[in-house]
Amino acid sequence: MQPHAEHIRASYRGSGKLAGKKALISGGDSGIGRAAALHFAREGADVAILYLEEHDDANETIRLIEKEGRKGLAIAGDVSSSQVCNDAVAQVVTQFEGLDILVNNAGVQMVQEDIEAISDEEWQRHMDININGYFYLVRAALPHLGKGSAIINTSSINAFAGNKDLLAYSTTKAAEMGFTRSLALQLVSRGIRVNAVAPGPVWTPLQPASWGIVDPQTVAELGKDTPMGRCGDPSELGPAYVYLASEDASFVTGQTLHVNGGKIING
Ligand code: NAD
Secondary structure, eight states, rough: OOTTTTTOOOOOOOSSSTTOOOOEEETTTTOOOOOOOHHHTTOOOOOEEEEOOOOOOOOHHHHHHHHTOOOEEEEEEEEEEEEHHHHHHHHHHHHHHHHOOEEEEOOOOOOBBOOOOOHHHHHHHIIIIIIHHHHHHHHGGGGGOOOOOEEEEEEHHHHOOOOBHHHHHHHHHOOOOOOOHHHHHHHHHOOOOOEEEEEBBSSSTHHHHHOOOOHHHHHTTTTTTTTTOOOOOOOOGGHHHHHHHHHTTTTTSSSSSEEEESSOOOO
């Protein structure tokens, strides 16, 4: 498993499940977001990605989307700004002439072993990006999302299992679950479905970046507590997003799809 691999299996055959759809994915430049982007494109969707400027994976992701014969749009910006989110949605709607699928996925994760050592700034940054960013993008996108649209929020196994070293992060991931469920109920009358994906440990740049680990063997250690005994690869997450975005999930809203190597989760 490579951190900058294409994140879609050669054997994944699109069948037009998202033909003609237009999607926006925050953090779609790398990791799980890139996997969702490439699977959406292979299923026939045009895909815009919103990402942090300092990340250099965006151009490659757009190249891979266009290789699928779909339109790609890269928008650099920080989701913790409501103005950035408003502008990003406006740009997507103008360029793609609509929006059908929103994936809230951009996230940060800082290791914090001791609550007393967490600074106000560190705590606030988690809230700004992992919670506020999700809210800002949904609010901006809603006027453009019609009946049959889908919103998918990337949460985490840590929302359910807790993690003593990821206090702020786990707090935000649990908040995303409350947001998902309440939003699903609010939007059901508009015919918009809202669901979450809760990944277990996945081999992405998020892990080495925040844990200071660069050795794949060491990163693989992070997956040793899953029943499958390994980390997931982003390519194993992409199909979950396709399912929730597509008509296949027409009777599914307010739910969580756990993609975590077999851990049984209550909730
Ligand atoms: P990643 O680092 O590969 O991707 C995250 C992307 O988010 C970055 O590339 C960046 O462009 C974007 N981003 C970060 N802050 C941003 C900001 N302020 N504004 C705009 N974009 C921003 O990591 P990933 O592992 O693919 O993470 C994606 C999501 O999956 C996150 O929400 C994360 O919490 C969740 N998740 C990851 C794992 C895992 O083990 N990798 C497990 C559970 C949940």
